[in-house]
Structures are given as structure tokens and as C-alpha cells.
Amino acid sequence: MTRTTRVVILLVAVLLLGTVGAAAVLRAADRSGEREQEQAGGPPVHPGTVSLRAAATGRQLLVRNLAWGPHRDEIAGVPADRPDGPRTVSGVKCLRFHAAAGTGICLQAVHHTLDDTYRAVVLDSHLRERHQFPVAGIPTRARVSPSGHLVAWTVFVSGDSYATSTRFSTRTALVDTRTWAIDDNLESFAVTKDGRPYHASDINIWGVTFADDNRFYATLATGGQTYLVQGDVGARTLTTLHTNVECPSLSPDGTRIAYKKRVRGASPDAPWRLYVLNLRTMSENPTAERRNIDDQALWANGSTLVYALAGDYGSDLWTVPADGSGKARRLMVSALAPAYLP
Secondary structure, three states, X not given: OOHHHHHHHHHHHHHHHHHHHHHHHHHHHHHHHHOOOOOOOOOOEEEOOOOOOOEOOEOEEEEEEOOOOOOOOEEEEEEOOXXXXXXXXXXXXXXXXXXXXXXXXXXXXXXXXXXXXEEEEXXXXXXXXXXXXXXXXXXXXXXXXOOOOEEEEEEEEOOOOOOOOOOOEEEEEEEEOOOOOEEOOHHHOEEEEOOEEEOOOOOEEEEEEEOOOOEEEEEEEEOOXXXXXXXXXXXXXXXXXXXXXXEEEXXXXXXXXXXXXXXXXXXXXXXXXXXXXXXXXOOEEEOOOOOOOOOOOEEOOOOEEEEEEEEOOEEEEEEEEOOOOOOOEEEEOOEEEEEEEO
């Protein structure tokens, strides 16, 4: 091969790479622009008033609206019995959201020139900001206690020495909305594991679900194992109850926990199935949902679970009976982070 031939091949390769790169950039820009346009056949969306208080018209379902268009990512409300009906969007954008008793927790991104930062914003019943806190990483979970007095959130963080490229670490914070006192890392709580005090540098906590204004449940991970823990806010303690539990969600009557269970034989990239644990007998049962669930499920009522799965425009919401019967069905397209208001 002559020098001239090598130069020609090099120039052709450079041109091809440049063309491919330019096409990718243009496609990404076009895709970004598409998200600002209403999706064909998508749910009707219109601006309006969204409240965290009980509505005279009946039970409400609030979600993060993922339908493409100018109101993408805004908190939207629909009648709970007509989830596929027109959505009323609020103008408040959240990555993660939950609400109860007139209190909302909204985890937001703050966009900067070079990167994004994140914050947790506590909202009143009119979705107005009451207080905000900086958070240390990408939001993943948010919950409000049934009374609205406590809020909790979990974010992914980097930099912990035990975390490798294939693992992650978290920070979970808890705030009392009556005093604005904050526990910004539940890893500082005293841990009792298998009946004994436990200390380890690799402890991670995530996915709080509240029983009341003192007792909560969450996931504790250490030594390659996950545990369901019961937390005591006043005593600042965490006590392990059961293994192989992630992202717990307490039933309205306080007797069962819905959660992600890592099952044997599943793909390492999709290992979780949706299970329900009876807290009285500590027996666990799978739901009829057989797909991988990477979400903190929500109890729509005493018998039905709601959770997110990947959809054409980000995520869709699905439901399945909690007792293992029936089958999964899609509840809403283009939606995430549900919260039911009475």
C-alpha cells in the first residue's frame, strides 16, 4: 500500500466518522425537539389547578407527566377512576414526587451550563414551595408519611470507597415538616442486624415507606445482601426483619410490604420481581407480574399495586393484584411517580 493510498483511506475514514457524528448530533437535537411537541395519540393535557387536598369530585391520582409536549415532567392530576382521562398539569416539574395529607415532596434538577445539581422541595397543598434542601446526587425515591409530617428521599451518590464501577451508593434523608429538622443520612442510625448491634462501612439505606410519624420501613444493604429494616425515628434505630427486600411499600392497613425481590435464575440485568410480604407471618408471595420491576411500588388501595415499567415515552404505570391473583394491566401511559389523594 502506497503512502498516497494510506492518506486517501485516512481521509475517507475521517469524513465517514465526521458524517456519522454529525448525523448523531442532528438526530439527538431532533429527538430533543420532538419532546417539546405533543405526541400523536398521547393523553390530553391542559394547564390548570392541581391541589394536594381532597377533591370534592372524588379521589385523585397525581403523577409526573411524561407525555411529550411543553408540560412534560410537570405534576399532573387525573380522577383516580379515569386514569386515561385528560390530565391537568400544574407547572411544577419534578423528577420524583409523592404526596399525602396536603404535603408534597418534589425532587428537582437544577440545570447549569456544565452539569446539573439537585434539590428536594417540600410543597404545600397548593404546590407552593415551603422549604428546600440541596441533595447530593440523582433522585430515585420519595415518600411522605400518612400525616404529611415527615418526608424522605433517596439519591444516588458517588465517591464512597467501597463502591466500585458495578455498585452504587445512596443517601437517604428524612425531614420533619413541623420543625424542618433533618436527618440527612439514615446511615447514622444505630443498626441491629439479626439481633445484634451491627457496624459496617458499606451500609446503604434506600426506599423509605412510612407507617406513622415515628415508624418506617426501608432497605438496608451491606455485604452484598439486602434487608428489610424497621426504623424508629425517635430512637434513631434500624432493625433488620427479612432478607432480599428492596424498595418496600407498606400497605394501607400496615400488615403487608410490597417489594422488589432478587430471584434466582433471572438475568443479572433484570433480577427483580414484585413480591408481597405478610408482616404477621413473614411469609412472602409473588404477584402475577412476571417482568423485571425496578420501582418502589405504591398501594392504590388495600388490594392493588401500582408501579412503573419502561414505555414508549419514558415510563407507563401498571397495576397488579397484591394477592398473586389476576394479571398485570396498564393503568396509564407516559407517567411516573404516582400518589393517590383521598
